[in-house]
Amino acid sequence: MDTFRPFEPQELRFVSSFKTGELVAETGTTLIQEGSHSAHLYTLLSGWAFRYKMLSDGRRQILNYLLPGDLLGLQGSIIGEMEHSVEALSPLVLCVFQRDRLNSLFENQPGLGFDITWLAAQEERMLDEHLLSLGRRTAMERAAYLLAFLYHRAASVGLAAGRGRHIPITQQHVADTLGLSIVHTNKTLRKLADRSLIRWLDRSCEVLDLEGLMAIAEWDGPPERRRPLI
């Protein structure tokens, strides 16, 4: 089963029998609320978003970031209840599906069913890496890893060149992703900037030295796509 292909948003987008509509959202919009039983499944067509969970006293943990091609709300579709919230980091466009069509999708479009599983496996791979980061990397290593990771993700969907190459997050987002306080996050990012590895702009980050970041984090980047063995 090395013969996968990456999930193409357009693919689901034009399977008219599954598509319900398109949705545009502003920066900061809460797209999905923890505990909700959303009736919909979404594909992100453009923009950035993030998933997070909160504890009752306000502690927030960002779980992962969403870029074009990613699914939102699969958990709700499959398990029934969303266990995390989703918020827009930039203006974005979503493609909306009826979640109750999901089982017929598996029946009628096994290729798409496999693509969904492929996406879920990718997500699991990213979460594994984040866990390694939170559990065993120092603050500096975590920050370097996160920025290298986000740069890679942006590059993989063509956002790395030209205009959009800045990662649209605040230091508060970084802190809540890395499990650090915002003060310590600021001091850590400052060190990375002083070493010319990154540049911090108003509410975004520019990666100047990807290799340097990856070396600090001891991270090799996402695995090479395997060529089909047969």
Place this chain on the structure above:
Amino acid sequence: MDTFRPFEPQELRFVSSFKTGELVAETGTTLIQEGSHSAHLYTLLSGWAFRYKMLSDGRRQILNYLLPGDLLGLQGSIIGEMEHSVEALSPLVLCVFQRDRLNSLFENQPGLGFDITWLAAQEERMLDEHLLSLGRRTAMERAAYLLAFLYHRAASVGLAAGRGRHIPITQQHVADTLGLSIVHTNKTLRKLADRSLIRWLDRSCEVLDLEGLMAIAEWDGPPERRRPLI
């Protein structure tokens, strides 16, 4: 799509066209090595195992635990290369499948394809919760969460009553799961034991007060299984 059913190992086990054989392993056996391109996909039929990643200087992070009904090696089957290792925590029995049959499984058994995606969504849910733990919970909260979590998982596959109700891990495993040093882990577990929330045995843990652990961690347990809406 609220009408899911939990994945039954027996289900895959007796789909003879996919099954390759059965495999028995001792405690401590490395079942899958990070970086390998395993030709097989497994279902755990009995026993406990855990997934982990390591950094080159020996820092280890345990990602999650595997119990009967869980899949091993799906990542390898779908992405091509394993990005984590798997080790047995107890004697265990695996059911082995050829991974190259996976796409034909999606074609011919869409119901099983959906079950695999369901399992992947469950794994993602657990990893999300672990991330919240590592990022935003204190040492005490993390320990309480982990033990409550493992108790729940064991109970959900019928391991909670009688003989097998002890969780077969060492304090080193707990430390590597929670991202703590083994010394601090010991002191934290000691406090839980002094409060009669757990009892620590030779190389295992007995949960005495599940509610108490869940209250400390501020964790509600896995979501209720949704009844079908229609």
Place this chain on the structure above:
DNA sequence: CGTCAGTTTGACACGAATCAAAGTGAGTGG
């Protein structure tokens, strides 16, 4: 011109890591 979100910096406190050492119990070999 004031407000507000975001960034920056310094002083201090605290939680967790590290260092060191001893206790326990199972297994092993003499």
Place this chain on the structure above:
DNA sequence: CCACTCACTTTGATTCGTGTCAAACTGACG
């Protein structure tokens, strides 16, 4: 049957990384 080893657990002393508190700075916006 008794030393011996080895993995695991336990405890105390000290160090260090990160959190908390406090305050100032910046730029966008109304």
